[in-house]
Amino acid sequence: MMSLENEVLLFITIVIPIFLAAFIMYIVRALKGPTIPDIVLAVDCLSYDLAAFLALLSIYFRSPILIPCAIVLALWIYALDVYVSKYLMKKEMGE
Helix, strand or coil, X not given: CCCHHHHHHHHHHHHHHHHXXXXXXXXXXXXHCCCHHHHHHHHHHHHHHHHHHHHHHHHHCCCCCHHHHHXXXXXXXXXXXXXXXXXXXXXXXXX
C-alpha cells in the first residue's frame, strides 16, 4: 500500500509532462498570434501555469522557498493583466 506522500509524488511526476506540453502550446500561440488579445492571453496562461508549476516543484523537491516565488509571480501577472486590459480598452499608457 502506498503512502499519501508517495501518491502525491507519483501524481506530480505524471502531471509534469502535461505542464510541459501546455507550455509548448502557449509559446506557439504567443508567437503565432493572430491577434494581440490572443498573444496576451497566451502569455497570461503561460505565466499562471508557471506559477502553479513552481508550487508543484516546491512540493516535489520539498522546498518551501518556491511558494513565495509562485505567489509573487501570480500577483505580478495579475497586475500586468490589469495594466494591459486598461491599455487595450483606452489605448493610452500610464496610471
